Amino acid sequence: MTKHSSEKMDPLVTKIAFANIGMSIVVLGFKYIAFHVTGSVAFYSDAIESIVNVITAIAAFIAIKISSKPADDDHAYGHSKAEYLAALLEGILIWVASFTILREAYKAFLNPHPLDAPMMGIGISILATFLNGAWSWLLISKGRKNRSPALEADGKHLLTDVYTSGGVILGVLLVALTGWQRLDPTLASLVALHIIWSGWELVRDSINGLMDSSLPEAELKRIQETIAANLEGAIEIHHLRTREAAHMTFIDFHLVVKGDMSVDNAHEISRRIKNALKGLHANSVISIHIEPESKRKKEGSFTS
Template sequence: MAFQDRTLAIAFASLAVGLAVLGLKFFAWHLTGSIALYSDALESIVNVVTAIFALIAVRLAQRPADASLPYGYHKAEYFSAVLVGVMIIVAAILILREAYQGFLAPELPEAPVEGLAFSIVATLINVTWAQYLRRYGTRVRSPALVADAKHLMTDVVSTVGVIAGLVLVYATGIAALDSLLAALVAVNILWSGWGVIRESVGGLMDVAVPPETQKTIRDVIAQNADGAIEAHDIRTRQAGKLTFIDFHLVVPGTMSVEAAHAICDCLEAKLREAVEDVQITIHVEPENKAKHAGIVVL
């Protein structure tokens, strides 16, 4: 429960950070009138929406399985991440629209030092929080928090580019560069949005665990199935922080149910030691069902 409370608290904190950064960036835009800083502020609106989605998804994913969803609510975080990706793309389209308007009527931004100072402070907050969020989200295997962290880092990269570009705008006096910067920010955001959607759809499609985890699973089965003949049709899938494993275990036809059950208990215990947050299903079969494939134990 403490672990779940901390994850929820971090999701709340992410929303608070997003609101603070949003305020700083809009104030920077208000001071300068820069289209590039306006585009950066628009992206921060997406950060806030992202944090809201992540908060809802994390809270929902913590609900226990019930009769209507017997496998739990863990995939709620993938839906959140897909919505985040869509919001990122919408923000990019809005920024491209503003950039186009700026190309038609270019103007030099005002109050450069003050505006850039507020933008730099907002960026420092973002980069610090994104690094913490990424580490924690990866450790607890939360797709929503990881997606939030990735988008924050995209925001950081965009803002650093905007700040550097605005310095060039002020130095050269070429007002059209402000709109060009906004367009480049939009392209970067589009790429980020596509990446978030692609990874999240993989989770919704029951993507298998990474190859190194699959190898660990196969090694554990091979080393702890004494008395069985083979294990085949091994399947894995990831759903939020949960890993699902199911396979067929072939045992001698003369083996008692109690003995076969003992082998299954041993395998489940060892797999839980090797893989965090795992749910295991083992289908026991007699030796005439052997496929002489998969993991041969004897």
Template sequence: MAERAARLSLLVALLVLGLKALAYGLTGSVALLSDALESIVNVAAALLALFAIRLAQKPPDATHPFGHTKAEYFSAVLEGVLVVLAALLIAKEALPRLFHPVPLEGLGPGLLVSLLASSANGLLAYHLIRQGRLHRSPALVADGYHVLSDVLTSGGVLLGVGLAWLTGFWILDPLLALLVAGNILLMGFRLVRDSVGGLMDASLSPEEVARIQEVIARELGGKALEVHDLKTRKAGHRAFLEFHLVVPGETPVAEAHRLCDRLEKALEEEIPGLSVTIHVEPESERRG
């Protein structure tokens, strides 16, 4: 399903790029041009996401025993870099017109085409974010929020260009393009920051860690003395948990093993895609 959503993202991105390029061709608006340039980034991002999701789905092998799930983070980092490049291109086109505003033509048809493109993007963003969360795919979620940002940006551009058309205040066109560039730069920074966190083995969210601790407390039911050194990390749609479990010294190995099996099953049901490693220790290792 994640790969199907990525293919849909690519198809819609190509359609939207064509519509936005047509809108710019009809009007000559540098703000609409900035919107079209951002769509080029969307196409590149969709391609990267599709490639990364396919790679991340490969099973573990001899050289990658933990799988290939971190490939999705590389996709998101590259997407962030492309976003920054798009912002610089927009600024390059907008700055000359800031000092020499140009009246625009054909705005009626152009704005209508752009509105159609934004509507398609809005539906796509909702679908990508929903599927990305469902399948725990950073690449899909990043792509979805990227497309959503594009929708919000396009809405602002349409409003501003429409106001410029009604008032004749044509400097609004390059001003809006520069605002779009600033928004895209911020989005690119966030994408890179979040993806680098995944590459650096960032822990699960505080909410997820709290759920893990609740499951452990519930399942142990006083059959262990202590849990310590609990560590988590995430890698694409997978998550990893390890902790030390202190049991009474006289606990049989088979009983400790059954306790660990029950814990692992309950934790994996609570957080799908979670891989659990438990180190059992005797009472002599108890802390405090």
């Protein structure tokens, strides 16, 4: 079998993704109990979102396992884009959950009913929200550090869940204190609308990743500066292109050298630039096409 260049993902990411499934189930259990003891549609909306969390945690774990596989003959650039598919699935499931919540909120608005044991439900929901908050912070920080879109997407969604849960808790408390029963389904509707927006953000980011969007302008400038600082012996570079796929970064460009330069010298310049770029992006695939001076470009190029 042909060997392909690929960087390994930190095994810690896979372990966290697996633990995320268990944590999602625990939080779902607490939120369901809060709904069960109160009959609150707002707590129901919170529990429905946690069902989505469990499903997407499983999807993220599978995607990360696939993404961490090394490149092979059928996937020469690796499997890292599998994570974007998981994040896209999460966004779609969030939309489905939001419409389910809206339906139940509509029914409850037409037929309001008093809440049972609201203070007990609030206490249980606070515990679930605290767990979600701590866990979302861990997922986001580890996801960013290890360039894992699936892990970071899960963390962002859980963080959104923390904010909405806080609003739901305050709202249910107001229902208990004021007796305004229609406030409960109104809160559930607001939660659903917020979930729709967070789902859109996940879908948008996933599509950008699947469409091979370039690196952000600030990061692109750092790459150009790094190349320019290590361009000694060469003339210029042009046709610089970048893209990222989960934890992998892809960089390619044309390196112009003097026509009579030896292959060894051109290779040494190329190696020096690659090593410097690896300092910026350890998990990167860098392709450099060496060209003679006659291929210099007047536009879209830069020198040291």
